[in-house]
Amino acid sequence: MNFMESFVVSVGGSMINPSTVDIEYVREFSNIIRNVKAPKVGIVVGGGQTARNYVGSMKNFTSNDFFLDEIGIMATRMNAKILKASIGNLARKIPEDINEAIVQLSEDDRVVMGGTVPGHTTDTVSVLLAEAFGIKKVYNLTSVDRVYDEDPKKNPHARPMEKIGYKEAFAISLKSYTGAGSNQFMDSVSLLIAMRSGIEINLMHGKDLNNFENALNGKKFVGTKIFGN
Numbered sequence: 001m002n003f004m005e006s007f008v009v010s011v012g013g014s015m016i017n018p019s020t021v022d023i024e025y026v027r028e029f030s031n032i033i034r035n036v037k038a039p040k041v042g043i044v045v046g047g048g049q050t051a052r053n054y055v056g057s058m059k060n061f062t063s064n065d066f067f068l069d070e071i072g073i074m075a076t077r078m079n080a081k082i083l084k085a086s087i088g089n090l091a092r093k094i095p096e097d098i099n100e101a102i103v104q105l106s107e108d109d110r111v112v113m114g115g116t117v118p119g120h121t122t123d124t125v126s127v128l129l130a131e132a133f134g135i136k137k138v139y140n141l142t143s144v145d146r147v148y149d150e151d152p153k154k155n156p157h158a159r160p161m162e163k164i165g166y167k168e169a170f171a172i173s174l175k176s177y178t179g180a181g182s183n184q185f186m187d188s189v190s191l192l193i194a195m196r197s198g199i200e201i202n203l204m205h206g207k208d209l210n211n212f213e214n215a216l217n218g219k220k221f222v223g224t225k226i227f228g229n
């Protein structure tokens with residue numbers, strides 16, 4: 001792999017933990033991260049099925065989104081811990097906030113974390129981590145292959161976008177916001193943070209790790225670049 005700039009990668013929980021932990025995926029992803037020649041890499045992990053399971057179960061006892069988010073965060077940290085075990089340096093704890101993460105990243109070159117506080121998803125954590133550390137590139141490995149101009153589940157004629165500006169991406173994301181557990185390509189707050197700091201987001205389906213490697217190496221990849229007006 002070529003030398004590349006520092007980056008943050010947000011790995012959707014549905015990649016790491018679609019029903020149970022996908023060990024092969026964790027291994028393959030970790031291999032890429034171990035071989036990558038970037039000075040600093042932040043890795044932010046989503047909650048996947050464990051989050052859905054626990055948030056869903058807790059809904060029997062409360063409908064308060066703050067507390068539902070709290071248990072979702074716990075799930076993201078469990079997935080982060082597994083990924084950390086695979087990448088190495090288990091002695092380091094999973095950072096619980098961005099400040100802690102950037103201290104680790106300045107000392108270790110790699111940091112693995114999950115969620116931080118209620119009110120957003122790990123999409124926002126990844127962009128905040130990039131912002132705080134002065135990193136300008138985020139890769140979002142998720143469960144859709146591209147951003148579409150409309151919800152493709154509702155409109156079969158929705159157009160896939162190769163490139164989209166922050167404002168348009170924000171508007172599309174906001175339209176599909178339905179509260180906790182929303183099915184958005186990225187949460188809306190993350191797009192505002194990216195916009196204010198000019199952070200380029202490269203979104204793609206997380207299953208195809210060759211595609212991710214192409215993106216890392218500056219080659220053509222299937223996905224959407226979110227940047228600019």
Ligand code: UTP
Nearest residue numbers: 013046047069072073115116117118119121122
């Ligand atoms: P995810 O980042 O996995 O959210 O966090 P998601 O977008 O719902 O899941 P995917 O990407 O589609 O698989 C899981 C849940 O944990 C809480 C939220 O409730 C979120 O839905 N969370 C996560 C927070 O409240 N704060 C965080 O910083 C991260």
